Amino acid sequence: MVESNRLTNLAHHRGTQTRPPAVRLHDVHLRRGGQPILRGLSAELGQSDITAIMGPNGAGKTQLLRLLAGLTQPDGGTVHFAWPDAPEKHRIALVFQRPVLLRRSTLGNLSHALRQYGVPRRRRLSRAMELLAFGDLTDRARTPARALSGGEQQRLALVRAMAAAPDLLLLDEPTSNLDPRSTAAIEALILRATAQGVRVILVTHDAGQARRLADDILFLHDGRVAEHSPASRFFDMPASAQAAAYLQGDLYL
Numbered sequence: 001m002v003e004s005n006r007l008t009n010l011a012h013h014r015g016t017q018t019r020p021p022a023v024r025l026h027d028v029h030l031r032r033g034g035q036p037i038l039r040g041l042s043a044e045l046g047q048s049d050i051t052a053i054m055g056p057n058g059a060g061k062t063q064l065l066r067l068l069a070g071l072t073q074p075d076g077g078t079v080h081f082a083w084p085d086a087p088e089k090h091r092i093a094l095v096f097q098r099p100v101l102l103r104r105s106t107l108g109n110l111s112h113a114l115r116q117y118g119v120p121r122r123r124r125l126s127r128a129m130e131l132l133a134f135g136d137l138t139d140r141a142r143t144p145a146r147a148l149s150g151g152e153q154q155r156l157a158l159v160r161a162m163a164a165a166p167d168l169l170l171l172d173e174p175t176s177n178l179d180p181r182s183t184a185a186i187e188a189l190i191l192r193a194t195a196q197g198v199r200v201i202l203v204t205h206d207a208g209q210a211r212r213l214a215d216d217i218l219f220l221h222d223g224r225v226a227e228h229s230p231a232s233r234f235f236d237m238p239a240s241a242q243a244a245a246y247l248q249g250d251l252y253l
């Protein structure tokens with residue numbers, strides 16, 4: 001409880017200064033298996049420190065995140081990043097809902113990632129140690145990743161994404177399988193990442209988490225943006241009928 005209040009306060013005291021968006025989506029369409037998934041989605045994202053993408057199951061949140069990560073291309077419309085070489089040049093990192101880790105130690109996973117990201121060999125160990133400390137995983141350095149708890153595995157996945165020194169960190173329901181204590185640890189890590197200048201876009205169904213962390217909420221419904229509002233306004237006075245229904249637990253597709 002103390003931890004969660006601390007996070008709430010941190011979130012409220014963090015600057016909500018606006019920057020140019022990290023990514024601009026215009027009239028984006030995406031089809032899968034012959035079905036429209038995203039249907040003319042337009043949004044400017046990454047102006048604030050943390051944006052939460054919310055919406056009911058099947059609204060298209062994960063597909064939008066995959067698009068932002070460059071894992072899929074739109075069937076129509078445009079996606080413009082603030083960086084000409086994104087997402088190829090490691091400016092954007094994605095953490096999946098279930099951590100995908102190598103069958104190596106915690107340290108081995110980080111060293112491998114640093115090598116992949118082109119960090120010179122002489123700098124890898126010191127950078128890996130920094131990342132371990134960043135994730136409160138120093139005492140787990142030699143532990144096989146598969147022997148870590150679920151919360152520790154997700155922390156490792158998150159700090160491994162930080163090994164890319166990303167400008168934009170995309171997180172798909174990073175705490176959906178975790179208990180409150182592990183969730184608080186991940187939320188603290190997310191805030192620490194923003195303190196280092198990383199912008200975060202996270203998909204979450206956890207309204208409490210979105211309230212604690214997010215500056216703004218992008219609410220998707222049926223492949224479109226139903227609402228994009230500052231978090232305080234979204235929760236106190238949602239502008240769209242869909243968001244109001246979702247927050248009351250009434251929205252089904």
Ligand SMILES: Nc1ncnc2c1ncn2[C@@H]1O[C@H](COP(=O)(O)OP(=O)(O)OP(=O)(O)O)[C@@H](O)[C@H]1O
Nearest residue numbers: 032033035037055056057058059060061062063064
């Ligand atoms: N490869 C695919 N082929 C066909 N349909 C797909 C494919 N991938 C996703 N879909 C469909 O696209 C829609 C959006 O999926 P997506 O995973 O983005 O939703 P979501 O908002 O993240 O949902 P959830 O909250 O359940 O994770 C869903 O109806 C899903 O069934």
